[in-house]
Amino acid sequence: MDNLELKKHANDVRKGIVTATHAAKCGHPGGSLSSADLYTFLYFEEMNIDPKNPAKEDRDRFVLSKGHTAPGLYSALAYRGFFPVEDLKTLRHLGSYLQGHPNMHIPGVDMASGSLGQGISAAAGMALGAKLGNKDFRVYTLLGDGELEEGQVWEAAMFSGFRKLDNLCVIVDNNGLQIDGPIDQVCSPYPIDKKFEAFNFHVINVDAHDFDALRNAFKEAKETKGMPTAIIMHSLKGKGVSFMEGSVDWHGKAPNDEEYAVAMADLAKIDEELAKEGN
Amino acid sequence: MADVKKVATRESYGNALKELAEEFPDLVVLDADLAAATKTGIFKKAYPDRHIDCGIAESNMMGVAAGLSLTGKIPFCSSFAMFAAGRAFEQVRNSIGYPHLNVKIGATHAGITVGEDGASHQCNEDIALMRTIPGMVVMCPADDVEAKAAVRAALEHEGPVYIRFGRAAVPVINDRPDYKFEIGKGTVLREGKDVTIVATGICVDSALGAAEKLAAEGISAEVINICTIKPLDEDIIVASAKKTGKVVTVEEHSVIGGLGSAVCDTLCAKCPTPVRKIGMQDVFGESGSAGELVKKYGLDADGVYKVVKEFV
Numbered sequence: 001m002d003n004l005e006l007k008k009h010a011n012d013v014r015k016g017i018v019t020a021t022h023a024a025k026c027g028h029p030g031g032s033l034s035s036a037d038l039y040t041f042l043y044f045e046e047m048n049i050d051p052k053n054p055a056k057e058d059r060d061r062f063v064l065s066k067g068h069t070a071p072g073l074y075s076a077l078a079y080r081g082f083f084p085v086e087d088l089k090t091l092r093h094l095g096s097y098l099q100g101h102p103n104m105h106i107p108g109v110d111m112a113s114g115s116l117g118q119g120i121s122a123a124a125g126m127a128l129g130a131k132l133g134n135k136d137f138r139v140y141t142l143l144g145d146g147e148l149e150e151g152q153v154w155e156a157a158m159f160s161g162f163r164k165l166d167n168l169c170v171i172v173d174n175n176g177l178q179i180d181g182p183i184d185q186v187c188s189p190y191p192i193d194k195k196f197e198a199f200n201f202h203v204i205n206v207d208a209h210d211f212d213a214l215r216n217a218f219k220e221a222k223e224t225k226g227m228p229t230a231i232i233m234h235s236l237k238g239k240g241v242s243f244m245e246g247s248v249d250w251h252g253k254a255p256n257d258e259e260y261a262v263a264m265a266d267l268a269k270i271d272e273e274l275a276k277e278g279n
Numbered sequence: 280m281a282d283v284k285k286v287a288t289r290e291s292y293g294n295a296l297k298e299l300a301e302e303f304p305d306l307v308v309l310d311a312d313l314a315a316a317t318k319t320g321i322f323k324k325a326y327p328d329r330h331i332d333c334g335i336a337e338s339n340m341m342g343v344a345a346g347l348s349l350t351g352k353i354p355f356c357s358s359f360a361m362f363a364a365g366r367a368f369e370q371v372r373n374s375i376g377y378p379h380l381n382v383k384i385g386a387t388h389a390g391i392t393v394g395e396d397g398a399s400h401q402c403n404e405d406i407a408l409m410r411t412i413p414g415m416v417v418m419c420p421a422d423d424v425e426a427k428a429a430v431r432a433a434l435e436h437e438g439p440v441y442i443r444f445g446r447a448a449v450p451v452i453n454d455r456p457d458y459k460f461e462i463g464k465g466t467v468l469r470e471g472k473d474v475t476i477v478a479t480g481i482c483v484d485s486a487l488g489a490a491e492k493l494a495a496e497g498i499s500a501e502v503i504n505i506c507t508i509k510p511l512d513e514d515i516i517v518a519s520a521k522k523t524g525k526v527v528t529v530e531e532h533s534v535i536g537g538l539g540s541a542v543c544d545t546l547c548a549k550c551p552t553p554v555r556k557i558g559m560q561d562v563f564g565e566s567g568s569a570g571e572l573v574k575k576y577g578l579d580a581d582g583v584y585k586v587v588k589e590f591v
Contacts, residue, residue: 126347133351152339159336
């Protein structure tokens with residue numbers, strides 16, 4: 001898929017995030033927006049998936065270890081055709097299948113998550129299962145940078161490096177902010193790349209909002225044999241919505257009606273720019 | 280009774296895994312650096328490619344098991360009960376229980392019969408923790424025969440299962456031709472009319488011993504073996520309580536949240552009956568031999584006898 005198309009899809013995914021959290025009156029837009037380009041790249045280009053057959057056996061798997069950014073995942077799944085985009089407005093509502101954090105009843109979701117540090121272990125198990133069963137699907141998992149403070153992440157990293165799970169790709173959304181503030185002021189996980197290297201990962205640093213860079217990184221990951229890959233994705237929290245960008249306040253807060261209007265106008269402006277780019 | 284055969288249920292567990300490996304080709308076994316103690320080493324020796332040592336990292340082991348199950352494997356993961364149910368509780372809840380995955384947990388060294396290692400390793404809380412997880416089957420086999428049957432039943436069952444095994448050798452009491460095992464079914468091992476003793480795990484033997492002593496004094500005790508604490512065989516307990524009017528529960532576990540609590544939950548709702556709960560009375564254990572500890576904390580036949588005698 002060409003980059004312009006990906007950018008358009010990513011902007012739709014961002015609109016879905018803003019719309020869903022606005023309708024829910026809660027949720028986590030900041031980290032969803034910083035990962036929106038990644039979700040778009042994975043579901044529209046990288047992964048072998050079929051929205052009409054979400055459980056097909058040879059599909060690539062994705063585990064959202066940073067489960068609180070479910071609005072981003074749900075929006076990408078909806079725009080990719082796994083379920084109606086309209087349903088995003090039911091996020092977190094009583095009776096909706098779009099739970100606050102991913103669960104097994106959502107088309108396209110491969111693993112329940114939300115308690116930080118656990119998704120990467122499940123992803124490692126899936127990757128090992130593929131190896132044991134001689135299946136050639138790949139497993140992707142997205143972690144927050146604050147999530148790296150969880151000890152289980154490093155248990156899983158040690159296991160994956162030791163087991164040479166080269167069908168596993170760990171992605172870190174390094175937006176630099178967690179609930180209590182900048183990650184390097186709360187309990188710094190830096191240097192992230194050197195840590196993963198020490199756990200026998202192939203490490204790639206990448207700009208989270210550059211599709212060429214993402215494409216190259218995932219290609220390199222696929223070509224890397226004998227060790228898992230960690231893609232450290234340098235991102236901007238709240239990316240695309242002016243007042244959310246770089247702000248820790250928008251980690252876990254929904255836009256009110258006025259803010260929603262501003263956010264959607266920001267994204268409409270991006271649409272216009274992309275339309276010009278296409279001409 | 281001098282020549283009663285004794286087997287530790289952890290040994291039964293390791294043997295059952297090995298014996299069932301061919302029949303269940305998707306079975307894989309995970310351990311956290313305790314294969315020699317949990318006896319999954321027996322399986323490892325026979326099927327090294329299907330044994331995954333996760334190192335001393337129980338939380339990750341539970342997640343890896345979850346992921347394996349999502350690729351069609353049936354993982355049995357093992358550690359001591361303290362670490363499987365205790366340390367990794369939240370992983371079991373969120374990565375296995377909530378997505379309702381087909382993962383089995385074989386937790387050994389449960390209860391005070393861990394012995395000399397002392398209170399840090401004597402898990403008296405695992406049944407309580409595991410039974411609060413929706414959809415989790417919780418079993419506590421009494422002997423070698425039941426332990427092996429429980430492993431098979433767990434493999435045949437679709438969904439998460441927790442089985443508790445012990446470290447110490449215990450008498451084989453179910454070695455009879457008509458023995459049948461079913462998840463969720465209790466067994467009346469001895470009929471009686473004055474009092475019901477509901478026991479689980481190694482305490483079933485204590486209950487039988489106590490019933491024998493009580494009989495000599497003219498007290499007729501019914502003994503029920505409950506292997507599956509969840510889902511509980513409510514019918515068998517209610518029917519017996521209606522008959523005897525008094526119930527005593529016996530478990531190598533805290534009296535808070537375990538078999539005793541499960542039985543009380545049922546009786547309160549369906550057949551209010553006076554109950555005495557024998558178990559760890561909201562205390563930690565300590566170092567000592569398994570035999571000494573069982574005696575000190577009143578979980579042996581003598582301890583059960585004394586409580587029942589006073590109660591009836």
